[in-house]
Amino acid sequence: MTTLTNSGSTKPSLTILGLETSCDETAASVVRRDEDGRVEVLSSIVGTQFEQHAPFGGVVPEIAARAHVEAIDDVVAEAMRAAGIDFEALDGVAATAGPGLVGGVMVGLAFGKAVALARDLPLVAVNHLEGHAVSARLGADIPYPFLLLLVSGGHCQLLEVAGVGACTRLGTTIDDAAGEAFDKIAKSLGLPYPGGPALETLAASGDPTKFDLPRALLGRKDCDFSFSGLKTAAARLAEKVTSQTERADLAAAVQFAIARQLSERTDRAMKLYAAGHPGQALRFVVAGGVAANGAVKAALRRNCDDNGFSFDAPPLAYCTDNAAMIALAGAERLAAGVSDDLDAVARPRWPLDEAAALSNPSNSFGRKGAKA
Numbered sequence: 001m002t003t004l005t006n007s008g009s010t011k012p013s014l015t016i017l018g019l020e021t022s023c024d025e026t027a028a029s030v031v032r033r034d035e036d037g038r039v040e041v042l043s044s045i046v047g048t049q050f051e052q053h054a055p056f057g058g059v060v061p062e063i064a065a066r067a068h069v070e071a072i073d074d075v076v077a078e079a080m081r082a083a084g085i086d087f088e089a090l091d092g093v094a095a096t097a098g099p100g101l102v103g104g105v106m107v108g109l110a111f112g113k114a115v116a117l118a119r120d121l122p123l124v125a126v127n128h129l130e131g132h133a134v135s136a137r138l139g140a141d142i143p144y145p146f147l148l149l150l151v152s153g154g155h156c157q158l159l160e161v162a163g164v165g166a167c168t169r170l171g172t173t174i175d176d177a178a179g180e181a182f183d184k185i186a187k188s189l190g191l192p193y194p195g196g197p198a199l200e201t202l203a204a205s206g207d208p209t210k211f212d213l214p215r216a217l218l219g220r221k222d223c224d225f226s227f228s229g230l231k232t233a234a235a236r237l238a239e240k241v242t243s244q245t246e247r248a249d250l251a252a253a254v255q256f257a258i259a260r261q262l263s264e265r266t267d268r269a270m271k272l273y274a275a276g277h278p279g280q281a282l283r284f285v286v287a288g289g290v291a292a293n294g295a296v297k298a299a300l301r302r303n304c305d306d307n308g309f310s311f312d313a314p315p316l317a318y319c320t321d322n323a324a325m326i327a328l329a330g331a332e333r334l335a336a337g338v339s340d341d342l343d344a345v346a347r348p349r350w351p352l353d354e355a356a357a358l359s360n361p362s363n364s365f366g367r368k369g370a371k372a
C-alpha cells in the first residue's frame with residue numbers, strides 16, 4: 001500500500017477501480033487519490049497467463065482474450081475484497097481502451113462499462129501508455145513535467161510529459177520495442193517466456209565483452225531506436241553457442257547492447273529537454289516492463305548524473321502491466337473533469353502523441369504502424 005503526495009492538486013478525493021487487459025495480464029486495482037493529490041493503492045491484483053502462452057513462446061491473442069474472459073470476474077472481486085470496500089464506495093471506473101490486443105482490450109473495457117452502467121459511475125477509457133506514464137507516481141511524488149522513457153514489450157519511446165494526457169514524443173522505435181528484442185533473443189537462446197527477466201538472470205554470470213553486437217542508428221541526430229539488427233545478429237550467434245558459459249556471455253552482451261542504446265538515445269533526449277526547460281527542475285522517469293532490468297536502470301542513472309536530472313522508476317510491481325497505473329491515470333483524468341461515454345471504443349493502435357505519430361509514422365506499413 002502506497003501513500004504519497006503528488007504536488008499541485010486541489011480536487012476532491014476519488015476512489016477508482018482500474019482494469020487492465022491489453023496483453024497477457026488480467027489486472028484490477030483500487031486506487032484512492034485524495035484532494036491533496038496523495039495516492040494510496042488499496043489493492044492491486046495481477047493474474048498472469050504465462051502458463052497458457054508459454055508452450056507457444058509468446059502471447060497468442062485468441063488464448064489471451066479467452067483467458068481474460070475467464071479471469072476477470074475473480075480478479076475484480078479479489079481487488080475489491082483486498083481493498084476492503086464495496087462498489088458503493090467507488091467514484092469511477094477506469095479501463096484500458098488501447099493500444100493492445102483488441103480482443104483482450106474489449107473484455108476489460110466492456111467490464112468497465114458494465115460496472116459504470118450498473119453503479120451509475122463515470123467511465124474513463126484509459127490509454128495503456130498513459131498508465132505507464134503515470135506509473136512512477138504510484139511510488140513517489142513526481143511533479144509534472146518530466147522526461148519519460150517508456151520501454152516495454154510493445155513500446156519504446158521518449159516523451160515529454162507535461163501532465164496527464166499531455167505528452168510530446170521525442171523519439172520512438174523504428175522497428176522492434178526493447179522488451180520485444182529481449183523476448184525474441186531470449187527465445188533464440190532457449191529461455192522460457194517471458195524472456196526479459198530470464199535473460200537478465202542468465203546475463204548475471206556472463207561477460208558482455210565476449211561478443212561484439214551491432215550498434216544501431218549511430219550518428220543519427222534524432223532520438224529514435226532500432227533493435228531489429230541486434231535481434232538478427234544475436235539470433236545467429238545463439239545458433240552457434242554451445243556451452244552454458246557462452247550462452248551467459250551472449251545474454252550479457254545483448255543486455256549491454258540494449259542498455260547502451262537506451263542510454264545513448266536518452267542522453268540526446270535529456271540534452272534537448274534541458275535546452276527547452278532552462279532554469280527548471282529536470283526530472284527523468286523510466287517506466288514499462290524493461291524498467292525492471294537492473295543493467296538498464298544503472299545505465300539510465302548514469303545519464304541522469306551526467307545531465308543533472310533526478311531519476312525515478314516505478315516500484316517493481318508497477319513496472320510491468322498492472323491496473324493500479326490505469327486507476328491512477330483514470331483518477332487524474334477524473335480530477336481534471338475528463339471522462340468518457342459508454343460508447344468508447346477499444347483501440348488496437350492509440351499513440352500517446354497522435355500528432356507526432358501521424359506526421360512521422362516511423363514505420364507506416366505492416367503490423368506496427370503508428371501504434372506507438
Ligand code: KG4
Nearest residue numbers: 152153154179196197289290292293320321
Ligand atoms: O510493460 P509490460 O508488462 O508490457 C507491455 O506493455 O509491453 O512489459 C513487458 C516486457 C516484456 O518484453 C518483458 O520481457 C520485459 O518487459 N521485462 C524485462 C524484465 N522484466 C520484464 N526485460 C528485461 N529485464 C527484465 N528484468
Ligand code: ZN
Nearest residue numbers: 132152320321
Ligand atoms: Zn504495458
